[in-house]
Every structure is written in C-alpha cells, then in structure tokens.
Amino acid sequence: MHHHLLQSLRLCATGGNPFHGKTLHALIIKIGLNQYGALPNTLISMYAKCGLIKHAVQLFDEMPQRDPVSWASILTAYNRANLPNRSIAIFPNMFTRDHLQPDNFVFASLLNSCAALNHLQIGRQVHAQFVLSEFSFDEVTKSSLVDMYAKCGSVDIARTVFDTICSPNSVSWTAMINGYARVGRKSEAVKLLKDMKVQNLFSWTALISGLIQSGHFVSAFDLFIEMQKEGVKIVDPFILSSVIGASATFAALELGKQVHCLVLKLGFESSLYVCNALVDMYAKGSDITAAKTAFWYTGNKDVVSWTSIIVGLAQHGKAKEALSLYNDMICTGLKPNEVTFVGLIYACSHVGLVKTGRDLFKSMVDDYGLKPNLQHYTCLLDLYSRSGYLDEAENLLNTMPFEIDEAVWASLLSACKRFGKTQMGIRVANRLIGLGVKDPSSYILLCNAYAGASMWENAAKVRKLMSAFDVKKEPGYSCVHLGKESEVFYAGERGHPMKNEMLVLLKDLDEKMRKRGYVPDVSFVLHDMGKQEKEDQLFWHSERLAVAYGLLKGVPGSVIRVVKNLRVCGDCHTVLKFICSIVGREIVVRDASRFHHFKDGRCSCSDFW
C-alpha cells in the first residue's frame, strides 16, 4: 500500500495535478498513514511540484518529526516557488530547532538558493560547511557549487571547483559553459563545449543564451546555426525563446521572423515563453501591428504577455491602447505587477496624462500592495516634468526615497528649459554638477541652462569641465532595414558609394523644408564652432543618411525602418517630420529610448522623448 501511494503521489507531481494529489492526501490521512515512512516528505514535494507552496510549508511546519529529507524537500520547494530567500532564512532552524546536520541534498538546494540570489557570501559559507562535512566528495553538490560561483560572477573559482569533479556530467559541464558565456568569455565557453564528448541541446542552449546575456548576439546566432548543422534536434522551445529575445534586443526583425517560422515548423507556437518573446520581438522590431497579432494569438496569456504588449504600445506612443488593454487585463482577473506599472506610467508620461498616471501610481500601492521602485518614481517624475508640472516634480524629487541618476536630472533640466523655469533650472543644474556629469548631452543642457540665466561664468566653467574630461560623444550610427538587407551609416560618413545621389536628395529635401519654415536648431551640436559648420554637422547626422538611403533603395511606398544607437537628435526629429510629409512615406525610427513613427508631418512621440 505504502509503495503504491508513493508512486501515485510521484505521478501527481510530474503531471502537476494538485486535485488528484489532494485526494490522495485525504486518503492517506483517512487510513492513518500520514506520518508513515516516506509519505510525509513525498507529500511536501508533490505539493511543491504542483505549485502549491503554501500546502508544502504547512505540512513541513506541522510535522512532528523532520529529517534531512524533509529539509531538502522544503528548501527545493521554496526554490521552485521562486522564494530562494525563504530557503536561506529558515535554514538555521535545521541546527537550532531540529538539531540536524545538512546532507549533500540540502547543500545542493541551498547553493541553488544562493545562486538565484547572487549571494556569494552565504554561498561561500555553505561551501565551507560542505568541505568539512562527510559529503565533501559528492559531485552533484560540486555541480551546484560551480553554478553558484558562476552565477555570482566568480567564474575562475567555479572553474577550480569544476576541475575537482572526477567524472563531470552534462549538468556540471553546462553550468560551467554558461558561466563563461554569461560574462562574455566566449572562446573559453566554446572550447568547453567542443571538449564535451556528448553535446546536447542543454549545453548548446547554455552556451548560446549565455552569449546573448553578455551581448554577443552575432556569435550567438552563428552558433545557433552551427548547432542545427550539427544535427542537434530542438526538442523543447527553451532556446527559441532565448534567440527570439536576442532578436528583440538586437531589433533584428527579419532574423526574428525567421525564428518565428522555425517555431511554427517545429510546432512550439503554444509555448507561453515563446509567445511572450515574440510579442516583445515584434514590438522592439518596430512592427507594433505584428506584436498585437502575436499577442492575440497567445493562448492562456499571463502577466508577462499583457505587460509585454502594454510596454510595447507605450514605447510606440499608443498610450490609449495600452491603458485600454490594461483594463481588459484586469477584467480577466490577472494581477498586474511592478513591471506592468512601469509600462503604464511610462505610457501616460508620453501623452501627458498626468491624472491617470498619478492614479495608477496610487492604485499600484493601495490596490495591489506593490512597492514603487526607482523606475516608477523616474516615470512619474518624467510625467510631471514633461507635462510642465515642474513644482510637483521638484516636490516628488525631495520626498522620494531614492537617489536619481544623471539621465533623470538631465531630463528634468531639459523640461525646465522647455517651460522657461530658469531659477529651478539653475537649482537642478547645480545638483547635476555636484553629482558629476558623464553624458555629453548633459553638458549641452548645463551650458544652455547657465547661458539662459545669463550666468556666463558658470557656462564657461562647464565648457572647461567638458574639455578637461575630454568628453566625446559616442559615434552615432543608424541602420536602415530594407527587407533582408540592411545598411549602416555613421554620422559624418561621406564615403558611401551612393553618396552623390544621397547628397542630391538631401539637398533637395533641405530646400523644400526651408520653404515650409524649417530652421536648423544648432543648440544640439556639442562642439564649439561656427553656425554654418554646425548646420553642416547636423546635415550629416546618421539618421538622415539612413533615411535618404531608404528612400532611394527601398520599395516605393513601403515603411522606412531605422534603428539608431543613440537618442535621435532634436533637429533630426524636426527634419524627419518634414521629410515624411514631403515624400508621403511613413518612417519608423527606433532610438536608444523609444520608437518614433513619423507620418503626415507628425511623430507618435508627440515630441517627447
């Protein structure tokens, strides 16, 4: 009977069937076996595997007699429920209350918690206890040590432990490979993979997703292709969601579409991770319509699905749609989380919905018990300052429990300039200087603020600071996508084979724009030079080159899609609004902070960015 029950419980756990599990639990109590043999511990693990952490904890707490297996089960249960801090918190009770010593299973679980929390200090303490214990030769625990050190950033220590493993298995190799990859040590990661006798999907995924995390997108894609050439079958969708995520970050729409096809071909279109990644990929790839389609095709949407589309819509300036989807989401009974609110308040800040944004911020705390973090305050601050509520902004700044960074100060400063709040601008500028300035565009704002208040000495000081620190702008570049092909342009680049055609086109457009009232705004140029020189500099900005090329080479009438590494400059923003209406084309620019849809002389960002 005992054996039969254990087996049934294990079946519930693997099938994630809590209903059947609860029935069995009732039966076990009824026949009086609830304290018998392995049953109590197996019940804990069954509840944990079915996602019912509260039931698992209650059983554990009410157990009259706990053993190391009970401890391993509850620690794993907490880790599974994404509560690794609970594991660390209760562990000392194993000694103080239960007078038990940890075994290898307990060590491994604990190290898993440390890895999840990035807690190197406690991880090292566990390591020390493990070494002193009778289990110090256990190789599974050593695998968790490798993983823990790698996740905490001590890759070389991870390697030292890895080298003490007598017969490493797939798990230890994978942990080590991922450790190298996620800190960007590409060649070591690749070498380790090639050293493996039997490479499986797990090890390739660890390598590729690690490289994606460290920003090595091109190598990651190359390896993804190599993996398929090697004949490794993609039998689960793990790696697909990772690669789709990379296409999103990389704004590689065409590549992302190909992976989407692969998803369909392999039949993983119902994986929630994959669907959510697709929504984000299309949104970041600047095709918000496709993102919406992908969203509506997602079955069993969770908070991440809804949040992805809300954030996507917000970044594309579609605040109304974002807010309306939020209502739909609430109607389905799902609870929003911190990220959802970042997206929502961000959406409000880009259309000046001050009251809605403030209400959402309040609702987040009052209705959902969420604690606002720095990002929420930043968005709210942005909302106030962009909409001209500068006193509220300053008030919030002085009462909020976080220190803001240079970018937020800079955005506040630019709002002061925009709304003519000279005195507050000076206060903000002084705080910004005290903080230490790194971003070249902040120097421009500072100069303009002091100059605007006729504080010439301060303006001169800022210029001095700027040259003393040898501030240089990161070279701006823009990439224009034309179907499967794309072309990259750097600011000031004049060596392109099609430069003559582009020059003629841009000159012609420039003339037409000036007739419609365009005046170049040279205050966006960093360097100290004459007015004509500054105008020339603007003329060769990379986004203009990319758009010109797109107009010349792209399919007539198609949307021109450009990705820029920096934020689009204010003057170029004006220019693109003119160009889109002159040529009657839609231009979509993804810059470092958001999307700009230029159409009929207007931009979706309503000139806030």
Added chain:
DNA sequence: GGCCTAGAAT
C-alpha cells in the same frame, strides 16, 4: 522519499 544545468516583460 529529497539535490545540480538552458528561456519571456522595465
């Protein structure tokens, strides 16, 4: 009976 590896939204 219980342990270790790869994935989505700011």
